[in-house]
Amino acid sequence: MFNRTVARSTVRALNSARTAFIAPAVGSIRPLSFTAVRSKEEDPNKDPILSATDRAEKGASGDHEGEFARTDDSVQIPYPPDSQYPAQPVVQGRGGMHFKRTLAQFSLEGKVSIVTGGARGLGLVMGQGLIASGSDLAIVDLNKTEAEDSAYKLIEQFRKENPGLEQMPNVTAHYADVANPDSVNTALAEVLAQHSKIDNLVTSAGFTENFDAISYPFERMKKLWGVNVDGTYLFATGVAKHLMERNAPGNIVMIGSMSGAIVNVPQPQAPYNAAKAAVRHLAASLAVEWAGKDIRVNCISPGYMLTALTRKILDENPELRDKWTSLIPVGKMGTPEDLMGAVTFLLSDAAKYITGAELRVDGGYTVT
Numbered sequence: 108m109f110n111r112t113v114a115r116s117t118v119r120a121l122n123s124a125r126t127a128f129i130a131p132a133v134g135s136i137r138p139l140s141f142t143a144v145r146s147k148e149e150d151p152n153k154d155p156i157l158s159a160t161d162r163a164e165k166g167a168s169g170d171h172e173g174e175f176a177r178t179d180d181s182v183q184i185p186y187p188p189d190s191q192y193p194a195q196p197v198v199q200g201r202g203g204m205h206f207k208r209t210l211a212q213f214s215l216e217g218k219v220s221i222v223t224g225g226a227r228g229l230g231l232v233m234g235q236g237l238i239a240s241g242s243d244l245a246i247v248d249l250n251k252t253e254a255e256d257s258a259y260k261l262i263e264q265f266r267k268e269n270p271g272l273e274q275m276p277n278v279t280a281h282y283a284d285v286a287n288p289d290s291v292n293t294a295l296a297e298v299l300a301q302h303s304k305i306d307n308l309v310t311s312a313g314f315t316e317n318f319d320a321i322s323y324p325f326e327r328m329k330k331l332w333g334v335n336v337d338g339t340y341l342f343a344t345g346v347a348k349h350l351m352e353r354n355a356p357g358n359i360v361m362i363g364s365m366s367g368a369i370v371n372v373p374q375p376q377a378p379y380n381a382a383k384a385a386v387r388h389l390a391a392s393l394a395v396e397w398a399g400k401d402i403r404v405n406c407i408s409p410g411y412m413l414t415a416l417t418r419k420i421l422d423e424n425p426e427l428r429d430k431w432t433s434l435i436p437v438g439k440m441g442t443p444e445d446l447m448g449a450v451t452f453l454l455s456d457a458a459k460y461i462t463g464a465e466l467r468v469d470g471g472y473t474v475t
């Protein structure tokens with residue numbers, strides 16, 4: 108009875124819609140296209156607008172066709188071996204006790220944070236931001252010597268900027284290949300043995316390199332996916348398991364990249380872009396899965412940041428620097444220090460209701 112009534116009214120509605128569609132006078136019907144009508148003899152190459160459409164021969168509107176929106180296969184930048192890796196300094200003069208009023212919610216006092224890939228680059232400086240905000244720190248990296256050296260430098264810098272402070276943060280260094288499950292488990296056990304608990308995780312271990320898709324060596328591609336995607340997944344699940352066993356709240360920040368949302372030019376890097384899109388959606392997916400366990404998961408997507416490595420790449424390829432900065436609305440690359448506040452915020456109680464979010468720190472790159 109109900110179904111028949113619904114069916115009858117649906118037929119009635121369809122009929123009246125059909126009538127309404129037929130009803131307008133011919134003169135009031137809008138044309139389907141506003142494209143100017145051209146005569147057959149018209150030469151598209153002479154019209155500057157038409158020559159830029161797909162009707163013209165390729166190159167008809169000059170060298171600029173697609174110029175700023177294409178990748179260039181000649182750009183090849185492999186990730187360097189450790190022996191060629193430039194040193195990353197810690198940030199000077201930002202970590203001291205201060206007397207400016209600020210929300211207590213931003214503090215990470217009493218927390219233990221892991222930063223993977225924390226021996227160098229963005230991870231090192233984000234780790235510095237976390238200890239300046241009150242957290243203890245476990246640096247996890249493939250390069251243990253560099254991680255130990257960085258842990259030492261962080262403590263020295265902290266001591267210099269906090270003269271007379273008796274309680275130093277506990278900063279430790281640990282080896283892990285984040286792409287290897289056994290190695291991740293061993294590192295987590297080691298961190299727990301030295302810190303007793305883990306509250307926060309930042310997954311910064313990751314790398315990019317540039318080859319056009321056809322010539323990308325497959326083994327290198329697998330490694331890139333392994334570190335950027337599997338490594339993020341393995342550390343996140345390992346830390347979440349620990350938090351659930353402790354029945355404790357916790358926070359995870361995954362370092363993605365603006366490349367997870369846009370395609371960089373001119374350097375080709377399809378696997379990296381796809382890997383970072385995976386990281387962003389992994390953060391959102393795990394945020395939902397663990398929301399009921401009080402574990403927040405967010406993603407920071409940096410734009411072009413001036414680390415020791417990107418500085419070296421740009422010194423060797425000055426034309427890239429001009430292309431990159433010309434596409435950033437604020438007109439300059441970011442510094443690792445620009446991530447200190449973003450990561451502290453997302454790990455802190457100031458972001459208590461934020462989970463599954465992506466915070467882009469890219470000078471406006473992705474909004475143009």
Ligand SMILES: NC(=O)c1ccc[n+]([C@@H]2O[C@H](COP(=O)([O-])OP(=O)(O)OC[C@H]3O[C@@H](n4cnc5c(N)ncnc54)[C@H](O)[C@@H]3O)[C@@H](O)[C@H]2O)c1
Nearest residue numbers: 224226227228229248249284285311312313364409411412
């Ligand atoms: N620098 C940028 O402009 C930029 C921009 C957007 C996103 N990112 C992302 O930020 C993160 C950090 O980048 P970065 O510029 O600081 O790079 P980086 O090369 O300076 O530092 C990466 C660190 O990760 C470590 N690492 C590499 N593979 C590892 C593995 N398998 N296991 C454990 N550690 C490993 C390295 O030893 C190194 O210490 C990466 O995920 C990167 O994709 C960087």
